[in-house]
Amino acid sequence: MAQNGPENTQNGNAQNNNAKQAQLDGARVKRDEGYLTTQQGVRVDHTDDALSVGERGPTLLEDFHAREKITHFDHERIPERVVHARGAGAYGYFEPYDDSLAEFTAAKFLTTPGKQTPVFVRFSTVAGSRGSADTVRDVRGFATKFYTDEGNYDLVGNNMPVFFIQDGIKFPDFVHAVKPEPHNEIPQAASAHDTLWDFVSLQPETLHAIMWLMSDRALPRSYRMMQGFGVHTFRLVTADGKGTFVKFHWTPKLGVHSLLWDECQKVAGNDPDFNRRDLWDTIEAGDYPEWELGVQLVPEENEFDFDFDLLDATKIIPEEQVPVRPVGKMVLNRNPDNFFAETEQVAFHTANVVPGIDFTNDPLLQFRNFSYLDTQLIRLGGPNFAQLPVNRPVADVHTNQYDGYSQQKIHRGRTSYHKNTLGGGCPAIADEGVFRHYTQRLDGETIRKRAESFKNYYSQPALFWRSMSEVEAEHIVAAFSFELGKVETVEIRSAVLAQLNRVDRDLAERVAEQLGLPLPDAVPTPETTTSPALSQVNLATGSIATRKIAVLAADGVDVKGVETVMSALTNRGAIVEILAPHGGTLSGGSGGELAVDRVLNTMASVLYDAVIVPCGPDSVPTLSSDGYAVHFVAEAYKHAKAVGAFGKGVDLLRTAGVSEEFADGTDVTNSNGVISSTAAQDDLPDQFIEELVKSLAQHRDWARRTEAIPA
Known part of the structure; x- marks a missing residue:
């Protein structure tokens, strides 16, 4: 009878880890060896000229090799990602420091000291197409696929800890606003245009993420020198069902560093692949980038101890309130062999979780759990994309989903359903090491309404602004001035300025001066402290x-x-x-x-x-x-x-x-x-x-x- 999950023996054993890495994509080779053939394995003697009638006559359709070659070429491009289209990826491993998280989670890859779990990480820009430059002002994706013994876990995050919207129903609106404008498909990979700032002026929940976007965080020196965040509040869950709220943080060993905006524009012309090349070259040279994984843990009984809602993805938990607890390290030590097969076809999904990690009722996260899978079904040609080598788990996989496009496994036997007797009851239901959803009681009416606790839009943007060093503040003012200076509609500029005026009077005054716009009348602004952890000046190594x-x-x-x-x-x-x-x-x-x-x-x-x-x-x-x-x-x-x-x-x-x-x-x-x-x-x-x-x-x-x- 088939069993769910492999036997986990000799955790941390190097040979075991090497074998698992080989399972992911086979032995690494420079190039397939052997004679050139058709897709059916038929050797060909010539591939430079198509079959024709005489040297200058018409080409013949009976040339099956030419037809196969052209047909494959015609269909080589798959739809690019709607967001995060341009990216770079690498393989590596994650290793926990100790078993200190064992009291909070049943996730073994987080709690087994010395155990190296293979990972694939994809970094990306968000708004631009695959052909855009690396150094645009943008959020950067930071997505990690853990190939654990209990199945694949995807931590799908960004280099900024907050998002632009609170509810996933607004996601199409936000992306449409930041993308090139529909009437002329301009500008590419840029937020400096009317539609984005029109959206911002009407949606104050965007302001915290906008402050990050206008900061140096949007211009990383390299992927190796930027932080990563899980963005959402998740749950860690113990084997007996006890939950703890958690925020995930990645901190680079090399410190957090950025480019200047003037540099970014010039780098885009000198080397549009600047960040991708940097990651590739350093790994090839053996200078393996490394990050530390940290967590912020909040007991369930403390859920409402903050002046913001833990389920609000536009908010952070200030580190001065809940320190980040280091739990392990990640090292990237191998470049992909083929960009398309691995980096382009890797499929991340926020709903890919393993026993010990579960969701919260974050309304943005709930939509992401639907949207990622829905997108991959279209982009990767059907429901079997998890069988692609880069997506394939190292854990044993036994399902009754046999058919669909690109099925790579030949299933044997008469049954593809559960329960059955004809197949000996296989695959069976396990009674240990299984995923069990966190148990909670839910009561409420079916409504379209957001909680009042989500409506504090200005305190955390003010916290971010007031935590900056003077030079970082200068860069934020310059960024707002550049972006809004590109906005053609004066009323939109003024509307955004009115929103900044509610964040901080000094910020609004400095931006208004640069734009040559009248400063709005003074209004009450939030009273906040500062958070030194938000300033990059404090994050050098x-x-x-x-x-x-x-x-x-x-x-x-x-x-x-x-x-x-x-x-x-x-x-x-x-x-x-x-x-x-x-x-x-x-x-x-x-x-x-x-x-x-x-x-x-x-x-x-x-x-x-x-x-x-x-x-x-x-x-x-x-x-x-x-x-x-x-x-x-x-x-x-x-x-x-x-x-x-x-x-x-x-x-x-x-x-x-x-x-x-x-x-x-x-x-x-x-x-x-x-x-x-x-x-x-x-x-x-x-x-x-x-x-x-x-x-x-x-x-x-x-x-x-x-x-x-x-x-």
Whole structure:
């Protein structure tokens, strides 16, 4: 008789984990080997020319190989996701730290120390199509599929902890509003247009998520440097049915860092695949990204202890009220073999839960539990999409659902129903390790009405705004000014400004000044404290691992000095590249050679985290007469990145308009993240490296004033 679920033996055993990973998608190979054949396995001797009558005659339909090849090509594209269409994915594992969650949940993958559960994670933008750029201002999806022994569990979240609406019935309206406008299909992957802000002005529940969208959180430096959130309040459930409310958090090991809006627009032109390439390249290089999973736990008896409703997806639980409890880590260590088969066909579903995790009555979550499955039935061609390798559980699967498009399993036997005697009663009903819905009593009338506890629209947007550092606040004001400045209908701009006026008077005043609109009359605004956990300035780690540093050089460069700097930085995990006016190698001013990694005019400063200009009496004049090199330095400086120069390299900084204090008679000077030294070659002091690392680790030097820099 078939049993539900595999025998779980030797948890945490490496061989067992490897076997499970192999179950997911088979052994990884570079390419299918063997002779080219048709789909029926018939070898072909030619695939460059179709069968025709003579060399210049008509093509013949009897060429079954050509017809099969073209027909398959004609049907290779499946409908893209309505939202989250553009994404990147990777495999890895999740491992709990200990069994401390065992008192709250029966989910074994969360409570078995040393056990590595395979995962597939897909990161994505939300609003744009598959052909849009990575660095648009947008929410980022952060969806994780856990291939647990008890079935697949999908934690489908975003890099922002709140959503724009409270009830799923509004989801079509919100997505229609943020998507390109229907009359002209413009703009692509952008929220700076009339329909989105018209919706916002009329739906104050959107304001909290809008504050996040206007912040630097909408512009992540990389997928590896952004947080993830489950958004909704879920339930953890013990084996005996006791429930605890839970919020899920992912925190990146590398800290939380963002791009600047000016950078985002330039990166979109230089490398529209910036975030996708970053994830792929770092995994290929063995710099495996890592996140810590944390939970906020609320006992059921404390459900109503807050000034907001726990079931409201537009609200957070401030960490000062309920701290985040670390429970495990996730490491991504393998790229997909085929983007379409894995990243494009992976199917996440909020209703994919395992014993020990259940839902709440969040009205947005209830709709997501319907919508995801409904979408996948259309997009992936029928009900058997769970059999695709990337979606296939490692747990045993036994159902009576035999038919439908793309059925890959050949079922045997006479029965496809339960109960039966002809099939020996199989598959049987298990009595342990099963999913049991959380038991609760529900009473109420059938109505279309939202609870009063959902109607506090302004307190948490105000909390977010007042928790920002001054530079983050400046960026939010600039974002509102940019977005609303693109809105053609003045009445919509004024209506949004009126909503901001109810969040915070200072915010409304600063945005009104930028837009040239009259400030609305003062109205009462919420009284709130601040939450330091909401500011990215507080989420840096001090690490420079995987940060990309450009060294600008030309023939005559100080080879020894460059080698000293490169060695010190790469030993700390940074990625250092030599950019020069030409490819090949550079000759050193005092001998030696350097291999060029990139030709200077094929790259841009926005693709790097820092720039260094080394010494070289011949190298620096060459770069100073190259407008591209001068702009490269000026732009990096304008974007508040770490800038270093030693010896004659300081001359290029001066040419680029860098207006800081430079080393003069002292070993090293660090002026607002501009690090300089008069020394070169073997005399380059260790302090130069240490100051450079310190500035790079803090991501930006916000004390720098660069408004006048023309870059």
